[in-house]
Amino acid sequence: MSSLSIVLNFQAGLGVLANMFLLVFYTFIILCHRPKPMDMISSQLTFIHRVLLLTGADIWLWDISESLNIENDFKCKTNFYISRVMRGLSICVTCLLSVFQAVTISPSSPLLAKFKYKLQNHMIYAFLFIWSFNLLFSSNQIFYAGAFTNVSETKQMKVTKFCSLYSMNYIIGALILTVVTCRDVFLVGLMLASSAYMVIILLRHQRQHKHLHSLSHLRASPEKRATQTILLLVVSFVVMYWINLIISSSAVLLWMYDPVILSVQKIVMNVYPTITPLVQIISDNRIINIVKHMQSVCHQIFKKR
Template identity: 50%
Template sequence: MSSLKHIYFFQAGIGVLANVFLLLFYTSTIYRDHRPKPTDMVTCHLVFVHIVMLFTILDILSANMFMSLNFPNDFKCKALLYMSRVMRGLSICTTCLLSIIQVITISPSTFCLSRFKHKLTNYVSHALFCFWSLNLSSNSNMIIYSVGHSNMTNLLNVSKYCSLSSVNSIIMELFFILTLSQNVFFVGIMLLSSAYMVILLSSHQKRSEYLHSINISPRISPAKRATHTVLLLVTFFVIMYCLDIIISSFSTMLWKYDPVVLDVQRLVGSIYATVSPLVLISSDKRIISILQNVIDMTSISKS
């Protein structure tokens, strides 16, 4: 196993543990609260998507788990490639939804979307249903064109065990354009919402400086802290997405299985799923308080 694979398995392990912790936390929070926060619901969905994404990308699943279940090789490839593409699309959509909700939450009453502020919880479930429907349909070409390794020609190898058929390349290009347009649209919405949040934070910063000048100590509000977290997540996601697009284009141009390129692509494509839960954990006061209580109890029991 190459050093890149070791790095990826280590990264994926941390990501799975962090996302599972967040999933348990947000699930229990939503269960306890009669009126859960929209951001908690969206974040819970995001960490679930990332758990599935990390598992589907792992080579050990395609090499050993499905083999032990005696599934046909074509089924293994279709299931893994389709699910990984769907989860990747859902990650983009859910991160975009998180940024939109944060914009609505911190916006003044004069903002055009502020009328949705008190009904966000109802709209979140509808939005997530639409995201699932969109990604399940837009990535359906993976079911048709993904195949196990065979003696066929004109195959694009995407892993050690799976390939994409280049038959009906026009249809494949149409699906590629559809998926790319969908992703670019959601990334564009992220950038617009981020720019709006930066403008709001800038105006709030000027107000805070004024309060500080008249000896009133300004406090960082929970909404402002949450906005900083969302901005950090969106910025990191956009950077990783652009890198993934560049590497994917290079891999497609090679039109062959290059383990190094695919390992780098897998590493870049999954790093957001690993980093995002760590950012969310470090920025949520509720989680920090729980962890601090656990540390205190541990130190007391040891003493």
């Protein structure tokens, strides 16, 4: 196994464990407590990232599917389709999370209060639309992905040891590329705009209340922590998204995928799904309080012994 494969599998393993922990936490909150609308969005994002990391770990999935005697063509089509759906869902739900946060912390007004109420009550419809759109839109992967064959390599591009992408009609390819680009540019732009708006609100709030805090307290203020969390998630998503887009576009234009380039691309793709749960765990006071409570309980048990 190459060093890049080791890095990829370690990264995927860390991301899957972090997302699993967070998914269990959100499931507990949703079932046993009164969840916030933000918890519903975050739980969706956590589930999406967990599946995305698993579909990117070809070695794990291939070993499992080999034991089940599943045909290579079916495995390739399924893996490509799920991966594309989850990538689309990741950008859509991240954008929804950013916009919802911006609306939540906006200054109160009668019009905005009405909009907040509608947004919270129509959250389920937003989820249904996002999932339906991405499930339908990514269905082209079923037709243009499959097991690698030895027939005319000019008509297929090998992207893994066993799987390849087949060439498609120029008009269909251009149409799909246009829709994907428009969707991604719109969502990334909306994400950046809402995040910048949040940063402005938090910094303005911090300046207005600066005289009430000491310098040491100000450094650890919730406003500053929230700003840093938002900036980290948005910047990491946007940077990794565009790096991945450049690599993918170059490979498609050259109609060639080098194994090293493919591994690097997967590592880049997995950065955001791996970072997101770690940032959420560190920044969520409920999780921190649970960990502290568990530490105190364990300390008392060991003390009694």
